[in-house]
């Protein structure tokens with residue numbers, strides 16, 4: 001279908017950015033502007049003639065702005081289908097002039113909720129008239145162009161210069177507009193559902209999420225799968241700034257998220273190196289370079305082509321270490337002067353930065369066929385401070401000594417580190433640690449005894465002796481601990497709770513190995 005010239009526009013925007021430029025462009029193109037309250041005042045102040053909407057409706061804006069544009073003279077002007085002679089005739093009979101362009105953006109409901117406003121203040125920010133106009137204009141896209149974002153004002157100027165939006169452009173704008181109101185309503189409905197639905201089980205009857213496309217990825221997990229990245233606008237990895245390197249792939253995102261999860265569990269400077277969503281090294285250190293060196297030493301073979309997360313700004317010393325190893329991605333809250341330049345020496349490394357890494361919403365969602373599972377996120381409360389002190393719900397002071405002598409301070413700090421770190425390893429997970437660094441990790445096995453074997457084998461005879469072990473869940477049999485004990489592990493931390501705990505405790509006692517029960521497990525599938 002052909003272009004439709006823009007002769008009359010309705011403008012009603014909460015976000016006034018770019019409004020003056022838009023108004024000037026409309027005026028220069030000879031477009032009549034009708035507008036609401038403070039939008040009209042802003043337009044007028046820029047010297048552009050504007051008709052207040054009250055003049056059109058013959059009705060004053062009232063109820064603190066709850067009623068401004070909710071009027072047949074507005075909505076008939078938006079909804080008349082210019083292709084239908086009957087609509088054109090009816091407008092003429094009613095003395096209503098049609099609109100060709102509607103520019104609306106909505107009250108900031110999400111931002112108001114996030115600001116900690118009272119329920120009444122949040123409810124007042126639910127836009128009613130705005131979405132009505134947006135939906136009406138989007139429905140009538142064969143006639144009307146709908147613009148919901150200041151980002152599209154440049155397109156309006158271009159359309160004015162070229163004789164109007166084409167049908168395809170109006171249809172595209174309509175799709176954007178319906179996505180905008182759907183996202184807005186999902187936010188409002190989720191807020192109501194979680195704040196007021198009154199379910200006795202504590203779970204809202206409705207969960208709504210809206211994501212906006214942020215990037216088309218080269219492919220998905222495999223080259224034959226198409227993929228894209230969508231964001232919820234809350235920041236995090238999906239919004240991280242890329243400072244260097246090739247574009248992020250689907251697998252890069254998955255692995256980088258796993259790396260962030262692993263590194264940001266620790267309070268001390270920490271580095272996690274991930275391959276295929278599992279850590280091949282996690283370590284804390286006095287500084288970030290030391291943490292990286294220790295994490296890398298855990299499994300240098302697997303660290304090749306890995307994804308690295310640091311929970312502190314990357315120093316030049318760390319960057320120099322990283323630059324020696326082929327690395328897919330590095331992500332950190334910042335980079336000290338000169339560190340990026342050192343890393344850039346590697347052409348392909350993707351360098352990411354974000355201020356808010358490690359902050360996840362309290363609930364997480366996983367898709368299954370026909371639905372989604374929603375659970376509260378597994379949190380780690382055990383925090384190892386620089387002086388080795390541990391605080392929080394996974395605090396060793398809450399653990400039960402099940403076998404052997406109480407651990408000395410250094411051993412207890414290592415157990416706490418291992419316990420915190422094993423949370424980031426896919427189940428069944430066994431993590432061996434020494435001096436604040438993993439030395440052997442057994443991950444993702446379908447039985448715990450194989451994970452023990454793998455961890456011991458990865459650590460090697462020398463490093464396993466005198467190390468400590470953490471198991472993400474209880475040992476169902478004494479065979480797993482038997483492998484760890486025989487290899488020379490000096491202390492073990494595990495949740496406990498198996499019907500055969502006695503056998504495991506006996507094995508530890510017999511070998512003089514310290515064993516703690518945490519009472520908490522950290523499965524990660």
Ligand SMILES: NC(=O)c1ncn([C@@H]2O[C@H](COP(=O)(O)O)[C@@H](O)[C@H]2O)c1NC=O
Pocket residue numbers: 012013014015035036037038039040065066067068069070104105106107126127128129130131
């Ligand atoms: N109630 C109405 O009739 C109504 N019509 C438009 N609005 C909103 O009012 C805002 C613009 O108002 P103002 O021009 O006064 O700043 C826009 O965000 C628009 O979405 C309305 N406000 C809320 O529903």
